[in-house]
Amino acid sequence: MGRNEQLIRQWNLLRTLSARRFGATIRELAQEFETSEKTISRDLAVLRQVGVPITETSGDYNRKTYRIDSSWGETELTFPYDEALALYLARHTLQPIAGTYFWSSLQRAFQKIRSTLREDALEYILKMAETFYHRIPGASDYKGKGELLDELYRAIEEHRQTIAVYHSASSTEPVEYELYPYGVAYHRGSLYLIAFSLKHDEIRHFKVDRFHDVEVGGATFEFPKDFDLTAHCDRCFGIYQGDKEWTVRIKFSSSVARYVRESKFHPSQQLELQKDGGLIATFTVGALDEILRWVMSFGTAAEVLEPPELITKTVSELRATLDRYETENALS
Template identity: 40%
Template sequence: MADAAPAARFALYGRLLSRDGGATLNDLCGELGVSKKTLRRDLEAMEKAGLPVRCESGYRGEKTWRLASPEGLPPLTFAWDEAAALHLARPLLASLRGTFIWEALDRALAKVRAHLGEKALACLNGLSGGFLATAPGTADLADRGPALDAVMLGREERRVTEIRYRSGSTGETDRFAVEPLGLVWHRGRLYLHAHSRKHGEQRTFRVDRIEEAEATPERFDPPADFDLRVAHAGSFGVWQSDGPTRTVRVRFAPDAARYVAAGRWHDSQRVDVLPDGSLTLSLELSAFEEVGAWVLSFGPRAEVLEPPELRN
């Protein structure tokens, strides 16, 4: 691998950052579960990428790696309103709790709180009482950090990954191999998009249902033309299909039309307002499960016009 995987580099960066005195290769090998050869390669790649990684000789010549202040860059500071905005936005990001992203974010926000001071925080906490962030159905990733790290490492190092996955319909768990291709964040839940060797096709898996994951030494080659956005272009969320894209047309009654017209539901959407105040929403989709459930949520105020199988 010519360059370290961004996910692996991010995790390593966080481990180094958490130590004032840095860390030895033995420390990092134990924490990250990789070989010294891999670590040296990744550390070198981090330096080439401009990250402020420095190597120093310590006691008995043992090398210690640490983070230094970036050379030639001004110190990272925030204006008061910028720091306040970051503090107030914290509840919006809490669904990432338990992941390495949250760990780094939590450290950053702790510095922001220290910068603001107790009086300012008291003022802001009073202001935050006027905001409520609701997240019904948000997945709890608190104990899925190791699994998320493993699938991200698998994706970015192109390594086949063994997962133990709990079915949402039966509650039973099964262990099988996947080829991780990307992550999708949708309505408070994180999904893994991967080629499942068990199922012989690309599928999405809820990360909070991945109970264990381990990147194996076996490598895989992703499809040469794979693009995560293109793969989900025909979905109304995370469900995708290998079938052709077809036009979905739904007519909404006047009392629902204004709400629908004000929303951005899909990149392909086209809205046609009718003389009686109703409207038709047209979408180009290849999977109908999620859009079907969405239409049903409107009850008699929505009617599918096409395709026939969705209308039925």
């Protein structure tokens, strides 16, 4: 069972117990979450370890009920200016998850934090927040997709086969797919469903924006024991995956070497400084198209050294671009 799956179940267990005034038994929770009683017991232990005040009450016939102490979360909170400011600045960075199942809980948390601040403290924080600008170019807006996202997360959590109507960037019409949803990835302001596609007989990445409709079915699927969402996504240079592993080496001139050194563009990134002030970057990736676009954004300051397939793609793109400009200039 993947770590991501456990966290989702434990998060939903926390939400369920928070909403149950009189609590629930382990058997009831196991039935509701369609898992074993041992798994629920372990989840309760984990939540207790991180500080969630789960109380145990024994009733008739030693029937044990578990609930969250009603006073939890209602304790008065006080924050120094720097902590409150940091939290409010962080709030802006969380905007991309609006519409997801974490968002409503986050909004309530921020409202509670705000209610505990004195007026002068709040005024100061709001003023300071104006000095911090945060923007992700091309970020998606999921405010109208809350229900669709909830269904996708339910399918992931319950391992439900899902029928999805999806309009890919290359298709002229929406297409219906049967999917086994494994998880969700966030990349450059957008959410992507990582799922096994029965039509393609492989794992595919689907941009959530392009779903027209999803229907979670009654049939379940077996989650692959060897699948790890983080390891899977780490093979991508961007968000899309291929069927082969590539070693890519790129030479950057001294004019951009400092910029490349300042950032971690991929988990596999290795940099070799050169005597002329430039550097050679090496990556191990699962596809070439996204790294091709990244290389070309550097213009003449970047040169692909290997693999030959990426060199060929780069030359082809450059020639096509040059031909377009030459044709347009000739016509004008």
